[in-house]
Amino acid sequence: MDVSGIIASNAAKYQSITVEKETPLDVDAGLLIVTDLNPIDEESHNANLEDHLQALARDGVQSLVASLFALPTQRSEDGPLAQLPPPTTALPRAKPLPKPKPPTKWEQFAAAKGIQHKVRDKREWDEEKQEWVNRWGRDGKNRRLEEQWITEVPLNADVDHDPRKVARDERKARVAKNEKQRLGNVARAQGPREVRKQEIERTLATSRISTASMGKFDKRLEGEKKVRGVKRKFEPTEKPLEDEKNASLALISRMGSDAKKTRREPAPEESVLNVRKAVRFASKGRGGVALGRSAAGGRGGRGGRGGRGKR
Amino acid sequence: MLRTIKPKNARSKRALDARLPKEVEDPRTTVFVRGTHTGEVLNGVMRDLMALKRPHAIAFSKKNDIHPFDAASTSTASLEFWAGKNDASMFVIGQTTKKRPHGLTFVRMFDNRVLDMLEVGVESWVSMNDIKTPKSTPGHKPLMHFASDLFDTNPRFAQLKSMLVALFNGEVIDSICLAGLEYLISVSLAPSIPAPATMYPNLVTEDLSALPTIHLRTYTTRLLASGTRIPRVELTPMGPSLDMRLRRHTPADPELLKQAMRTPKLKKTDIEKGLGKKRKNIEVDEMGDVRGRVHIGKQDLGKLQTRKMKGLKGGDGEVEEQEQEGQDGDEEEQDGRKKKRRRESEEP
Numbered sequence: 001m002d003v004s005g006i007i008a009s010n011a012a013k014y015q016s017i018t019v020e021k022e023t024p025l026d027v028d029a030g031l032l033i034v035t036d037l038n039p040i041d042e043e044s045h046n047a048n049l050e051d052h053l054q055a056l057a058r059d060g061v062q063s064l065v066a067s068l069f070a071l072p073t074q075r076s077e078d079g080p081l082a083q084l085p086p087p088t089t090a091l092p093r094a095k096p097l098p099k100p101k102p103p104t105k106w107e108q109f110a111a112a113k114g115i116q117h118k119v120r121d122k123r124e125w126d127e128e129k130q131e132w133v134n135r136w137g138r139d140g141k142n143r144r145l146e147e148q149w150i151t152e153v154p155l156n157a158d159v160d161h162d163p164r165k166v167a168r169d170e171r172k173a174r175v176a177k178n179e180k181q182r183l184g185n186v187a188r189a190q191g192p193r194e195v196r197k198q199e200i201e202r203t204l205a206t207s208r209i210s211t212a213s214m215g216k217f218d219k220r221l222e223g224e225k226k227v228r229g230v231k232r233k234f235e236p237t238e239k240p241l242e243d244e245k246n247a248s249l250a251l252i253s254r255m256g257s258d259a260k261k262t263r264r265e266p267a268p269e270e271s272v273l274n275v276r277k278a279v280r281f282a283s284k285g286r287g288g289v290a291l292g293r294s295a296a297g298g299r300g301g302r303g304g305r306g307g308r309g310k311r
Numbered sequence: 312m313l314r315t316i317k318p319k320n321a322r323s324k325r326a327l328d329a330r331l332p333k334e335v336e337d338p339r340t341t342v343f344v345r346g347t348h349t350g351e352v353l354n355g356v357m358r359d360l361m362a363l364k365r366p367h368a369i370a371f372s373k374k375n376d377i378h379p380f381d382a383a384s385t386s387t388a389s390l391e392f393w394a395g396k397n398d399a400s401m402f403v404i405g406q407t408t409k410k411r412p413h414g415l416t417f418v419r420m421f422d423n424r425v426l427d428m429l430e431v432g433v434e435s436w437v438s439m440n441d442i443k444t445p446k447s448t449p450g451h452k453p454l455m456h457f458a459s460d461l462f463d464t465n466p467r468f469a470q471l472k473s474m475l476v477a478l479f480n481g482e483v484i485d486s487i488c489l490a491g492l493e494y495l496i497s498v499s500l501a502p503s504i505p506a507p508a509t510m511y512p513n514l515v516t517e518d519l520s521a522l523p524t525i526h527l528r529t530y531t532t533r534l535l536a537s538g539t540r541i542p543r544v545e546l547t548p549m550g551p552s553l554d555m556r557l558r559r560h561t562p563a564d565p566e567l568l569k570q571a572m573r574t575p576k577l578k579k580t581d582i583e584k585g586l587g588k589k590r591k592n593i594e595v596d597e598m599g600d601v602r603g604r605v606h607i608g609k610q611d612l613g614k615l616q617t618r619k620m621k622g623l624k625g626g627d628g629e630v631e632e633q634e635q636e637g638q639d640g641d642e643e644e645q646d647g648r649k650k651k652r653r654r655e656s657e658e659p
Contacts, residue, residue, distance in 0.1 A: 017537045023460075031480055032487070035472075036458035040523075042502040050548075053528050057497035058546050060456040061532060066541045069489065079490040091477055092563070092571035094339050094400035095332035096422050 019063045027067045030087030034064040102189040105181070105272075112272045142171060201225070330398050334575045337367075338482040339401040339419075342393055344371045346378075346406030352413050352436055353405035359439045359551035360403060363479065363496070363529070365449045369397055377404060379416055379428055380559050387425050394423045401478060411558060417474045421571040427563040429474050431555040434524065439550035446549055447494035447531055454492060454532070455480050458499035459523075467522065467557055468500070475527075494549055495530045519557060527553040 019025065026035040036056065044052045073080040103111065110117070123132040124141055134140045145151065145167035153161060190196060205227050208215035214232055283291035318324035341364050343357045361368045371393075377386045390402060402418040413433040419426045439446065447453075455476060461468040479496055501523035530546035537543040563571070592604040 017539065017541050017543050030483065031455075031476060032452060032492075033455045033457070033476060033480065035462055036456070036499075037460050037463050038458075039460050040458065040500060040502040045502055049526070053497065053499055053526055054530070054546055054548070056458050056499055057456050057495060057528065057530060058544060060458060060497070061454055061495050061530075061546065062544045064454055064456070065492070065532075065534070065544050068487075068492070069541045073489070074486065076488070078488050080488070081486040082489050083486050084484060087483060089473075089476065090572060090574075091473060091481055092419065092421055092426060092568060093573070094336055094421065096570060097573055097575055098332045098334060 017062060017066065019059045019066075021059070025060060025063045027064055028087055028089045029064075029067050029071065030084050031089055031091075032064065032068070033089060034060045036060050104185040105188065108272045146171070335483055336481075339477055340367045340369065340397065340399040341401040341403060341478060342369045342371060342397055342399045344377060344393075344402055344404045345374050346404055347374055347376055348407055349374075349405040350407045350413065352433060353407055353415065355438050356413075356415065356433055356436055356551065356553065357403060357405050362439060362449065363453070363551075369399060377406075379404060379418060379425075380430065380561065390418060390420070390425055391423055394420045403478075414558060415555070417478065419474060419477060421567055424567065425561075426567055426571060427470065427474075428559075428561040429470055430558040430560060431471075431525065432558050434554040434556060436554070437550055437552040442548050442550035442552075444547050444549055445531060451491055451493045452482075452484075452487065453479055453529075454495045456495060456497040456499075458497070459503070461500055461503055461523070465522075466562075467560065470560065470562070471525065471557065472498070492532060492534070495532055495546065497526075497528045497530065499526050499528075500524070501526070522557050525553075525555045525557070527551075527555065 021036070021038050023037045026037060028034070036059070041052075044055075068082055071082040071084065073082050075081070109115075122135055124135050126133045126141065136142050146164050151163040153163060187193070204221075204224070208218060208227055209230050211218065214230060215227070279288045279291060316323075316327065318327050343361050345357075349357070361370060375389070377389055378384045379386045379390065393402070394400060400420045402416075402420075404416040404418065406414050406416065408414070411430075411432060414430055415433055416428060416430045418428045457472050459468070462472045463469070475496075475498060503523050504521055529549045529551060531549045533545040533547065534542035535545055592606075594602055596602050
C-alpha cells in the first residue's frame with residue numbers, strides 16, 4: 001500500500017497553517033488586527049492583483065487565527081469564547097475619561113469606618129400577601145400603615161388622632177430629610193461656599209480691571225463691592241532698555257516661582273468624624289469632662305459632684 | 312453648542328446617561344454624510360461601508376454643504392453639532408468635484424471636537440452586490456489585515472490604519488466567540504516607489520502621486536479542519552473592493568491627541584492578574600509558588616578582607632593611624648549602643 005500520497009497531502013495541510021515571513025507578522029489579538037510589515041512584492045503584485053491580495057490576506061489572517069485559537073477559552077452556549085488580551089495598538093478615545101464622582105458624606109464616613117456597601121433589594125417578601133412587594137414606589141410597603149383599613153389607636157390618644165396622617169407625615173419627613181441630605185452632598189461636591197464666593201469675586205474683579213477704563217463704564221451688578229486701590233498706570237513710551245529687560249526677567253521669575261502659582265493647594269479635608277457628637281455618644285450625654293473623670297479616676301460609681309461636695 | 316438637557320423622566324435620564332463618557336467605550340457611531348454632490352460611485356461606496364458598519368451607522372440622505380478641509384467654512388461647527396446631536400464620534404463624508412473626484416473624507420472626533428481628518432479618492436470600486444458570494448452577518452466584528460511596511464514608517468499611512476481600525480474595529484472587548492469570526496477586511500498597498508534623491512529633501516513638498524495606491528478588500532473566512540487545534544483559513548471575496556489614493560489630511564492637534572490617548576487606571580484585580588505595570592522580578596513557578604528575586608546592591612570589593620600578610624602592612628603610616636582612630640571611634644559608638652541595649656534589656 002502506497003501511503004506517500006496521503007503523507008504528502010497531510011504535510012501540505014500542516015504547512016498551510018504555518019506562515020513564514022521575513023519580518024514576523026505583528027498580531028494584536030485584542031483588536032483582531034494583524035499587520036504585515038514586509039515590503040510588497042512588486043512582481044506578484046503586477047502579475048495578478050486580486051490573487052496577490054488574496055494570498056497576502058490569507059497569510060495574514062492565518063497567523064491571526066492561529067494566535068486567536070491559542071488563547072485560553074471559556075465555554076458558552078454559542079461555542080468557545082476566546083479570552084482576548086488587552087490591545088497593544090493605542091487608539092484615541094471618543095470621549096474623555098469619566099471623572100470620579102465626589103463621595104457623599106455617608107460614603108466618606110463608611111470608608112473611614114470600614115463599613116461595607118450592602119445592596120438592598122428593591123422588593124421585599126410580604127407574609128400576608130405571600131408575594132414580593134416593592135419597598136417603595138408603586139404599591140410600596142412603606143405606605144402600608146396609611147393604607148390598611150383598620151389601625152390600632154393608643155389608649156391615651158387625642159380625640160382627633162389620625163393614625164394615617166401620623167404615618168404619612170413621618171414618611172414625608174423621611175423623604176424631605178433624604179432630599180435635604182442629597183442637596184447638601186451636591187453643595188459639598190462643589191466646594192465650600194466661602195471659597196466659591198471668593199473665587200467668583202476674584203474673577204469679577206479681574207474682569208472689571210481688564211478693560212482700558214478699568215471697568216468705569218461697566219454695568220454695576222446688584223450688591224457689588226467697589227474695587228479699591230486699582231488705578232490706571234501708564235508706562236512711559238520711551239524707557240531704557242535695561243528697565244525693559246529687568247521687567248521681563250522679573251515676569252519670568254515670577255512665573256517660575258511658587259508664590260504666584262495658578263494652582264492652589266487643596267483645602268484641608270474636613271474630618272468625617274463629628275467630634276462633639278462622638279463625645280456625646282461615648283459619655284452618654286454627660287459631656288467630655290465627665291468622660292475624662294471616669295476614665296482617669298475610675299470612681300464613677302459614687303457620682304462626681306455630689307461626693308466632692310460632701311468632703 | 313447644544314443646550315444642556317435636564318431629564319424629566321427615568322427613560323430620558325437613562326438615554327442621557329448612556330451618552331456620558333465611559334471607561335470602556337462603545338464602538339464609534341459613524342454618520343455617513345453626503346456632500347454637495349456625490350456621484351453614483353460614492354453613493355455605492357458609502358452604502359457598502361454602511362452595510363459593514365451597521366448597526367453603529369447613521370445615514371444622512373440629504374445633501375449637505377460641507378467642506379471639512381476649508382477653514383473658512385462653518386463645516387467644523389456643523390460636524391461638532393452633528394456629533395453632539397447623534398452621539399456620533401466619526402464621520403464619513405462623500406464629495407465629488409471636478410478637481411477632486413470621488414473624495415471620501417474620514418473625520419474622527421474627540422469630546423465632540425474634530426480630532427483629525429483624512430481624505431481618500433476612490434479610483435475603482437466593486438460593489439458588494441456585484442460579487443455573488445455569501446455575505447457576513449451584520450454586526451459581527453471583522454478581522455483586520457494591513458500589509459505594507461509603510462503602515463509603520465509613513466505617518467500618512469499610520470493615520471489611515473488608525474482611522475480604519477477606529478471605524479471598523481475600535482471597540483475593546485474581553486472575549487470573542489471563535490465561531491463568529493466571519494469576515495476579514497484587508498488593506499494593502501501597492502509597492503512603494505522609492506522617492507528620487509534630491510539635494511534639498513526639506514524643500515520638497517509632499518507629492519501625493521508618489522504615495523502608493525491603497526487596496527481595500529473584504530473576504531469571508533472559512534475555517535477548515537487541519538488536523539490540529541488551529542484551523543486552516545480559506546478566503547472568499549465578499550465585497551466591497553476599493554482602490555483608493557490618499558489626498559488631503561489634517562493631523563491631530565497634539566494637545567487634543569494627548570487628552571484623547573489617556574488610558575484609564577487599571578483596576579486592582581487586573582493588576583493582580585498581571586496586566587498593566589510589568590511586575591519585575593516576580594514570577595510564579597510551576598508549583599504555583601510566587602518566587603521573587605531581590606537585588607542586594609553592588610558588593611564593595613574594596614572592603615573585602617583578604618588574607619592578612621605581614622609584607623602588605625606598613626607603607627603610609629599616617630593614613631593607617633587615621634583609619635585606626637576612625638575605627639576606634641566606631642568601636643566606642645558600637646560599645647555605647649551595646650551598653651544601651653543591655654540597659655534596655657535589664658529594665659523589664
